[in-house]
Amino acid sequence: MNEIFALVEHRQGAIRDITYELLSCGRKLAEKENTKLTAIILGHNTDDLVQILKSQAHRLLVVDNDVFKDFNSELYQITLNEIMKKHNPMLFLMGHSAFGMDLCPALATQLGVPFTTDCLDIEFMEQKLKVTRQIYDGKLNAKVQLRENPGYMITLRSGCFPAGEGSLDGSVERFDTPVSTQPDYRKFIEYIEAAVGEVDITKSDILVSVGRGIKDQANLSIIEDFASAIGGVVACSRPVVDAGWMAKDRQVGSSGKTVKPKLYIALGISGAFQHIVGMKGADTIIAVNKDPNAPIFSEADYGIVDDLFKVMPVLKTKISEVKLAKG
């Protein structure tokens, strides 16, 4: 029986959370399919990574070379193409991350292996692979069957497969890369850290977060007033930053900040998964949205289905009253 592969994702020396989710998913599938899980590590000075991940897979296939110090999907593709041709795994798992999105479709296409992306669930039946994906802004799920083939590649959505403790003692195998320098057509130059802003939204106990439902930058003052009345800070979803209405350091989500406030009030935010991953750790979530089917209501503790512009003034008055009563 052919193996299951999972690609270890690391950046700036740290293993990314998605790696543990991939490996945990891979272990479960390997057990069910009566096969083994191999973790693929492409990196430089990988001893630490190997030690940390040894318990997580049956085998660690390691390519250690300084060209893998930083992620370059072209170099990954060239090397993984060789590894794949040699081993032909039944399934190769990657994260649906900036890393996996850049790599998986190109590698799978080069190899002619059927693939799909952003999977929330996977199921093997005989030789067939069925996956569940989310479509239409997360409002529907689609069950999809991949073209039947001895091997498949997919990217997994983060947060769908809980990471787990491993109890394996993986063997380590080394592989040589056919590349030693970055190709001219795609060279990694550097990482640029996000600029530090005036407020750190990760430090606030209360976040009042606005989404595209705010409609206009001018309406932000209502929210700022409310936030200061309640002793909170204003955060936002991505479209508010894209429109230039708020600074990038206020953005909550996968490409913004991860926040864990005591209270998160989401106003006019639909609840796309890239937003949810950034705020699901909040103690209490209250969402205001005029769409009763907005995915945010699956994440929130309390919901108000109404126009935020109707809700906010009344709510601000009430909060002030309660505060005053407290004296």
Place this chain on the structure above:
Amino acid sequence: MDIIVCIKRVAQTAEAEVKIDSSGKDIIKDRLTFDMNESDTYALEEAILLKEKFGGTLTAVSLGTVEAEDTLRIALAKGADSAIRIKAEDFQELDGYKTAQLLKAAIKDLKFDVVFTGCIATDDYYSLVGVTLAELLGVPHATLVTKIVIQDTKAQVHRELEGGLVEHLEMTLPVLFTIQTGINEPRYASLIAIRRAAKKEIKVIGASEIDPANIQANASLEELFTPSVGKRAEILTGSMDEISAKVAGIIKEKGLL
């Protein structure tokens, strides 16, 4: 500089109710509005900016039904020189892989230095068509691009990673970029330009130009279903006064007031 931009017309579902039709494999579309996919509007703007800077040609391509021509006309009105529609009606079971192959067939004979796509289509949510297309065309790619500076044949490119981190790459043209939202400020088309674009010819290609038998899908849809709502929020009801009092009560109870 010769530029191609891939544009998809998608149902705008962020604020709409999405219902499954009787086939169980599609959604009821008659009450939905359709528009250019969000990241494609940024890809198109980036393409127009490049053309304005370097001159050359800009071709917009869309795989879709005849309505996609409306979306292509917006691209023409904003600054594309020509447009191609691939007839979706000629091809069944269009997954992302098949889409990429059809786009490739439509543009492979065009000259290009840069191909743009959006980073994700908000209907199928794949984020795979751009990268697959690049691989099929045999050109390098970068995804989730938030900045491009081109000089001669070199491009300085910023990619957006998780947590706001940016990856700076240097690439050589020809290249394919998948564009992330927020990279620029998409323009609006003027009314005059829209009227002018209405008269422009759109090249339409279909099964007579691209043999469907040669195009394979990777995935076939088995069924659509509504996601199970795990923990569902407690929806607060009553008058606005009552609801607000409840919220204030909840916040107070948590010791946050």
